[in-house]
Amino acid sequence: MTALHEDDFPEPVAKDHDRVATIAGAVHTILGALGEDPGREGLKQTPERVAKALIYLTQGQKNPLSSAVGEALFTSDNDELVVVRNIEFYSLCEHHMLPIIGHVDIGYMPQGKVLGLSKLARIVDLYARRLQIQENMTQQIADAVQRVTGARGVAVQVRAAHMCMAMRGVEKVNSETITSMMLGVLRDDPQTRNEFLQLIAQGRK
Incomplete structure (x- = not known):
């Protein structure tokens, strides 16, 4: 960044x-x-x-979801899993107003519509650029992708370092918080969920 x-x-x-x-x-x-x-x-x-x-x-708290998506929703016959991973983000924790810095992985199963890939990153920014907690941000991103695309399933995983843990309090510099939200078939179908988890894990140590 x-x-x-x-x-x-x-x-x-x-x-x-x-x-x-x-x-x-x-x-x-x-x-x-x-x-x-x-x-x-x-x-x-x-x-x-x-x-x-x-x-x-904190500008994300004033902007509607439509500002991130625009008109980049397209008709498509593709019904296979779409994954965009390692979307960088930064936010401010609502408890101490210290930075949260991390990455988001998003997957969804289209149902007649696909979203321009860059718009997934803009959705992340929309919910990251506000006073936040990671748990809420994860759910908000998943709900937004579902609402915009009408997908059969959505998966979001967020990995982040919290400066409120690194710079004060317990001062654990190397800690990482991981949150996830699964909706639809990505929640209910173990095979589809595992496909998402395997794709986002590729190349990571």
Whole structure:
């Protein structure tokens, strides 16, 4: 994932002056409460930078599912399993507002319609870019793919590192959390479910 420069935020974020000002004011107060001098050289622009970053990182909560999918749903006779794996994501945990960084694997069994492959990644971003917990995000992604495609079955697996576990608390840097959600035939048919699990496991140690 490429890091964003402060001037690289999308126009809606950069132009959201009222929210930027409100959040920046709060960050200025927090810096002071931490014993910092918000007026020193290294922190002068920090409140505004943090405000823009937080708005960008939580923009998914304001956007509808249609914004991620557009018109990229196509008629298809294919009824075999479609899998896109290792979709990178980052989110913020709703308990500490610290990063969650990981990958999502998605599989679905089409039923007359297939979704443009890049739209699966956009669905992941839609639900990752908000204050989240991994368990809810996993279910939201699966439900969204099912709702959009009308698939006979959907499977989602999420693997992520939680900075709230690595940087504070138990401080377990190498821990990984894995969650999954299976719907339809991918939940009910062991053979189909195993096919998905085998495909996403290929090449992993």
